[in-house]
Amino acid sequence: MKVFNLTRNIVISGSAEKADTFMSRLFGLIPRESLGEEEGLWLEPCSSIHMCFMRFAIDAVFLDKDFRVIRVLENFRPWRFSPFVKGSRGVLELPAGRCAGRVGVGDIIEFR
Numbered sequence: 134m135k136v137f138n139l140t141r142n143i144v145i146s147g148s149a150e151k152a153d154t155f156m157s158r159l160f161g162l163i164p165r166e167s168l169g170e171e172e173g174l175w176l177e178p179c180s181s182i183h184m185c186f187m188r189f190a191i192d193a194v195f196l197d198k199d200f201r202v203i204r205v206l207e208n209f210r211p212w213r214f215s216p217f218v219k220g221s222r223g224v225l226e227l228p229a230g231r232c233a234g235r236v237g238v239g240d241i242i243e244f245r
Contacts, residue, residue, distance in 0.1 A: 140240040145170040149173035168228045176221035187211040190229040202240045
């Protein structure tokens, strides 16, 4: 699916996948060696993430029930744990550096 930032009128990800089962959310991007520039992973429901066993850094975008950005973790490195983000409906994981100038707190995101 494509991911758009409606606030800034730009594409954030041209090819995102959805992880909406316990196992797909638990393992997320762990099996991957990298994430392409246009790729992403939408974890739903999700209010915190872990980077255990990950091989690369990511940008993590926490969204509320209205798909408004409520927190962004840029260059989130392996072997870290995010804080619990109150009000988070899900997390969009993107390649490290992808959020710079494209996503900020308060922006509205749309999945198509």
